[in-house]
Every structure is written in structure tokens, then in C-alpha cells.
Amino acid sequence: MTKKTKKKWLKPTMTPFRMGGINKFGGTGKAIWRSEIDGVAVADLVTTHGSPLFIYSERSLRQNYDNCLRAFTARYPRVQLAWSYKTNYLGAVCNILHQQGAMAEVVSRFEYEKARQLGVPGNCIIFNGPHKPRDILIRAIDENAYLHIDNLDELFLVEELAQELERKVAVGIRLNFDTGYTEPWSRFGFNVESGQAMDAVWRIQSSRHLKLRGLHSHIGTFVLDAKAYHAQARQMCEFMLLAEEKTECRIEYLDVGGGFASMNSLQGVYLPPDQVVPSMDQYAEAICEMLLEMTHERESQGIPRPTLIIESGRALVDDAGTLAATVVANKRLPDGRRALVMDAGVNLLFTAYWYNHSVTPIEPLEGKPEETVIYGPLCMNIDVMRAQIMLPPINLGNTLLFHPVGAYNNTQWQQFIEYRPNVVLINTTGEAHVIRTRENLDVVIQQEVLPQHLLSPYPKHKPKL
Numbered sequence: 531m532t533k534k535t536k537k538k539w540l541k542p543t544m545t546p547f548r549m550g551g552i553n554k555f556g557g558t559g560k561a562i563w564r565s566e567i568d569g570v571a572v573a574d575l576v577t578t579h580g581s582p583l584f585i586y587s588e589r590s591l592r593q594n595y596d597n598c599l600r601a602f603t604a605r606y607p608r609v610q611l612a613w614s615y616k617t618n619y620l621g622a623v624c625n626i627l628h629q630q631g632a633m634a635e636v637v638s639r640f641e642y643e644k645a646r647q648l649g650v651p652g653n654c655i656i657f658n659g660p661h662k663p664r665d666i667l668i669r670a671i672d673e674n675a676y677l678h679i680d681n682l683d684e685l686f687l688v689e690e691l692a693q694e695l696e697r698k699v700a701v702g703i704r705l706n707f708d709t710g711y712t713e714p715w716s717r718f719g720f721n722v723e724s725g726q727a728m729d730a731v732w733r734i735q736s737s738r739h740l741k742l743r744g745l746h747s748h749i750g751t752f753v754l755d756a757k758a759y760h761a762q763a764r765q766m767c768e769f770m771l772l773a774e775e776k777t778e779c780r781i782e783y784l785d786v787g788g789g790f791a792s793m794n795s796l797q798g799v800y801l802p803p804d805q806v807v808p809s810m811d812q813y814a815e816a817i818c819e820m821l822l823e824m825t826h827e828r829e830s831q832g833i834p835r836p837t838l839i840i841e842s843g844r845a846l847v848d849d850a851g852t853l854a855a856t857v858v859a860n861k862r863l864p865d866g867r868r869a870l871v872m873d874a875g876v877n878l879l880f881t882a883y884w885y886n887h888s889v890t891p892i893e894p895l896e897g898k899p900e901e902t903v904i905y906g907p908l909c910m911n912i913d914v915m916r917a918q919i920m921l922p923p924i925n926l927g928n929t930l931l932f933h934p935v936g937a938y939n940n941t942q943w944q945q946f947i948e949y950r951p952n953v954v955l956i957n958t959t960g961e962a963h964v965i966r967t968r969e970n971l972d973v974v975i976q977q978e979v980l981p982q983h984l985l986s987p988y989p990k991h992k993p994k995l
């Protein structure tokens with residue numbers, strides 16, 4: 531007896547095959563497991579420091595910095611890198627980059643204070659951002675930081691402070707304009723096309739207490755088209771030349787911000803990062819070629835070329851950071867998909883909302899890969915580390931590595947539901963140092979205050995249950 535059962539219709543799906551097989555470009559992708567980071571066994575690190583665990587590579591950080599600096603200095607005579615604190619302000623990470631020669635690029639009072647506390651002198655700090663309260667501005671002026679003014683109200687305030695301090699303060703301004711390649715971030719700085727930016731230059735140059743010394747712009751983040759920087763460099767140079775001609779200011783530096791993409795997979799971009807992410811040389815070429823061309827005549831009149839400042843964040847730190855997390859449960863969802871619950875979620879890996887990080891076991895896994903959802907530990911529906919990935923069967927207690935995660939996670943992570951874990955740095959000789967210790971209850975409640983009448987939860991009635 532054969533009962534004719536109609537096959538259930540299933541929605542067709544396309545899943546890029548990522549587990550090391552031949553892809554459509556004929557490549558075999560990355561290794562399907564990875565047991566070590568800079569020669570140190572991940573399993574040992576997790577045994578010693580717990581899971582989840584953020585792991586940083588000092589060697590990668592220093593190499594990325596050298597690579598970036600070399601790409602630019604090979605093409606342009608004056609280059610200075612500035613480390614974007616908001617991308618990663620772990621003190622150890624910042625000081626590695628400062629030791630390499632980076633200035634600090636900060637966007638708030640907290641970040642300014644953090645840079646100073648790490649030992650960065652004021653005149654090695656670039657102070658960006660739309661919110662610089664009065665008292666920190668006074669300190670920044672006093673310490674000769676590079677101030678980049680964001681708006682007219684700030685301009686008036688800086689002028690007022692300069693007058694009170696009886697100082698002539700050299701400032702920069704942030705520009706925004708349409709490169710034609712990226713969504714213009716017109717909310718930051720002064721707009722070029724509307725004439726607002728040139729008005730600001732006039733305002734500064736006609737003040738007895740201010741003088742313009744630099745121009746800044748930052749056109750976006752994870753910018754995949756290097757041509758955008760070509761356009762940016764041209765527009766900044768045009769503005770510089772015009773401002774110098776009109777107001778007799780002398781621009782000492784052009785700060786082109788950051789935004790270079792890291793080797794990460796943005797959700798919605800089908801091609802793998804090694805196919806779409808420009809190299810540092812391509813970014814450098816786009817910027818420097820235009821800069822050399824646009825400042826050539828100026829230089830032949832004896833005016834030194836402006837220093838080029840680069841504020842690259844994610845491209846320097848992203849691949850230096852890895853998150854090791856452990857499988858705490860296996861599940862089968864009603865629709866047949868396999869699900870994993872990990873001990874790390876979007877509380878620690880904020881960028882999981884935007885990127886498909888590579889997910890790699892630390893030992894070879896047997897069995898046929900199948901479609902899997904990776905959840906974090908939060909009791910929240912949004913806590914998805916990866917909506918869809920092909921993975922072989924994984925056992926409870928197995929460790930998975932999420933990579934690259936060095937950018938914007940250890941700054942945007944939240945103490946939400948769970949404690950934040952240890953962060954270790956592997957130094958260039960293969961020793962692991964804890965650079966941020968895991969939180970505990972004392973840390974989390976440190977700022978809380980219980981008023982006298984709320985010291986006890988049950989002064990009268992206990993719950994009946």
C-alpha cells in the first residue's frame with residue numbers, strides 16, 4: 531500500500547558555500563578550522579581565561595599600522611596617522627598604535643580624557659566630534675590639541691574661550707560635501723556646496739583670536755570604492771586653494787578621516803571580502819595621486835605641501851581581534867533548521883548586526899555541513915550572531931572563533947544581561963596578557979546607590995509562591 535504524500539513546498543534559498551569547498555571563483559576559501567592565534571593555542575587561552583574571550587594580536591596591529599603608513603608615505607612626502615579611539619579604545623590597543631607613532635583621534639570628553647590618561651600629550655590629540663563641552667574645550671585649547679570645529683555655535687564658543695584665555699587659537703574645521711560615491715554625512719561639519727564652509731573660514735580668519743590651520747572631513751565608513759577618496763581629496767584641495775586665495779589663510783594639513791574597509795563581509799554584499807575590499811595601496815593611491823596633482827603648483831610657489839592626516843580605524847584593528855565563544859546548547863527549530871546557542875551574543879558582538887563574520891571551529895569537525903542559526907545567550911529575540919551559515923555538527927562545549935571583530939565591538943559592547951568577559955593580547959613573542967579583566971557583580975553595581983528605604987527587598991511581605 532502506497533500512500534501518496536504530497537511533498538511540502540519549500541521556499542528556494544541560495545546559500546554561499548563557505549566551508550572550504552571550491553567557490554565560483556575556483557578558490558577554496560579559507561581553512562575550515564583554526565586552532566592557534568599567533569602560535570598560541572586557543573583551547574589553552576580559553577582554559578586559562580574563560581569563555582567567551584576576546585583575543586587581540588599585537589603583531590597584526592603593528593603590521594597593519596606599518597602597512598598603512600608605508601602605503602601612504604611611499605606616495606606622499608608628509609603623512610601622519612591618527613588612531614580613531616571610538617573604533618577601539620582599549621588602553622593596550624591605543625598604546626600599541628601610539629608606540630607605532632599614531633596621534634589620538636578623539637570625539638568626546640571621555641575619549642580626550644582617556645588619551646591624556648594614557649600619556650598622550652595634548653598636542654598629539656585631534657579633537658573631532660559634534661559635542662565638546664566648554665570645560666574640555668578649555669583643557670584642549672590649553673593643551674594645544676588639534677581642534678576640529680563642527681558647527682557655528684562651537685566656533686563662537688571657541689572664539690569666546692580664546693578671548694578669555696587671551697590666546698590666538700589655531701583651529702581646523704570639518705567639511706562635508708557630496709563626493710558622488712558615498713551618502714554625504716552632511717550632519718557633521720560645515721557644508722561646502724552651500725557656502726557655509728567658506729563663511730566659517732571667513733569668520734575664523736577675521737577673528738583676532740582664531741586662525742585656520744587645517745581642514746578635516748570623514749566621508750563614511752566601510753567605503754568599498756576607493757574612487758570616493760579620489761573625489762574627496764580633490765574637493766578638499768579645491769576648497770583649500772580657494773580659502774587660501776580668498777582669506778590668506780595657510781592650510782598646514784588636510785585630514786581625510788578614515789572609513790577604509792576591513793576584510794569583513796558586510797551583510798548584503800554577496801562577494802567575499804577579498805574580492806571587494808580595496809587594498810591599503812589602492813586607497814593610498816586614490817588620495818595621494820590627487821593630492822600631489824592639486825598641490826603641485828602651490829608647492830612650486832614655495833608653499834610646503836600640506837601634511838596628510840589619515841584617521842583609519844577599522845582597517846587597522848578589525849583583523850587583529852577575534853572572539854572565542856563556546857556552544858552551550860544545540861537545538862532543532864520547528865522549521866528543521868539547526869540552531870546553536872553560544873555564550874556570546876550581540877551584547878559582546880555589536881557588529882553582528884551588520885557583518886557576517888567568519889565563524890571557524892578550533893578543531894576539524896566531522897560530518898556534513900548543514901544550515902545553522904547561531905544565537906547568543908541573551909533572553910532576547912534579536913540576539914542572533916549569525917542568521918544563516920553552513921556548519922558541520924558541533925558538540926556542546928566546542929569553541930568557535932568569530933573574526934574579524936577588533937573594530938567597534940569592545941567599544942560598543944554592552945553590559946546587558948551578562949557580564950563582559952576577559953580580553954587578552956598576544957604579544958609579539960607569543961605571551962598572552964589580560965588587557966581587560968572580566969566583570970563581576972561588584973563592577974556592574976559599582977555606580978548604583980540604594981536609598982535608605984530601599985535597602986531591603988522584603989521588609990514586610992515575602993512573595994507567596
Ligand SMILES: *Cc1c(COP(=O)(O)O)cnc(C)c1O
Pocket residue numbers: 614616617635637658659748750751752787788789790841842843844845937
Ligand atoms: C569613526 C571615525 C573615524 C574612523 O573610521 P573608520 O571607519 O573606523 O576608519 C575617523 N575619523 C572620524 C572623524 C570618525 O568619526
